[in-house]
Amino acid sequence: MGWNILIVEDEDWAFVGLKEMLIDLYGDSTLTFTNAKEIQEAVTVINKHHFDLIFMDIHLMDGLSFEIFKQVSVEVPLIFTTAYEQYALEAFQHQGYAYLLKPFDVDELVQTMKRIELLLPKAEVRLKQRFLVKYGNFLKSLAIADIAYFMAEDKELYAVEKGSGVAYIIEDSLVHLVTQVDPFAFFQINRKFLIRIDSIQSMLKISRNRIKLELIPPTPKGIDVVVSEERSPNFQRWLDQ
Known part of the structure; x- marks a missing residue:
């Protein structure tokens, strides 16, 4: 079973960019995409088809996408996208599960999708058992x-x-690796490290929301392993599950 995703977006670059980011995360074979550029077009496709997830830009060429909800009821997870922060409150009043600012940030999308995945049908994402790696010419x-x-x-x-x-x-x-490994065993602590829980030798809190780790095997000299501030709360929950 894959996900049928509607992206309500009137800018081609934004539609293509979001689509490619989702494909990088989950693979082309598990996702189906539909694009609607205008309010009435979105109303038509929502009435006509079942979607598992909807991304919706707030500013469309013919008005604000909030007008869509006057004509149709949306009962699936809804993520609003926009370049303007002032619509956040109204977005959540329309039962938006998340609010992404343009230009899209990969890390922010990953964290949002991790929350949304619990509400979606299980996509066929097979966890990797082995990797083809190289060392020099070997x-x-x-x-x-x-x-x-x-x-x-x-x-x-x-x-x-x-x-x-x-x-x-x-x-x-x-x-991409984050989606291919066991989330109970591995956690991405920052933009550089995805670690296994039993590789942690010690942890030291170096500020309110930053934790320095020592790993086994140790990292090369000069490379510190620090949990980023934004990932620290989820990291601590991961350690306690």
């Missing part, structure tokens, strides 16, 4: 059970092996 199939953490550094992404500490290059992105 290739290796590295089991997910043997990976301590993933690290982005110097425009490369590395899978760091338990025990040996060898950092293998992997052809992927952290944003």
Whole structure:
């Protein structure tokens, strides 16, 4: 089962950009997209088709998208998108589950989708069991059970092996990896690290919402591992589940 997604958006660049970000997260085969550019067009497709999720720009070429709700009832998760912050309150009054500002931020979209996923039908996202990695000219199939953490550094992404500490290059992105690993075992603590829970050797609170970690195997000299402020609350909940 995949997700049928409606994107109510009159700007082509915004529609294509959001679509590509979602495909990067979940894969092309699990998602179906429909685009509506105007209020009446959106009303028509919502009445005609079932959608699992709706992204809705507030400013459309023929008015504010809030007019849509005067003609049709929306009973599925709804995420408003806009370049203007002043509509946030009205968006939530129309039962919006989230409010994304343009230009879209990948991390913000990932965090929003993690909350929304609980409300959606289960998409066919198969967790990875192994990764094809490389070390110099050598290739290796590295089991997910043997990976301590993933690290982005110097425009490369590395899978760091338990025990040996060898950092293998992997052809992927952290944003995509988050959707392919067990969320109970792995957590993305910042833009550079996706860590396994049993790779944490120690934790030190260095400010109100920042936590410094020591990992096993240790990271290269000069590379600190710090949970970002915005991810710290979810990280602490993850540790306590």
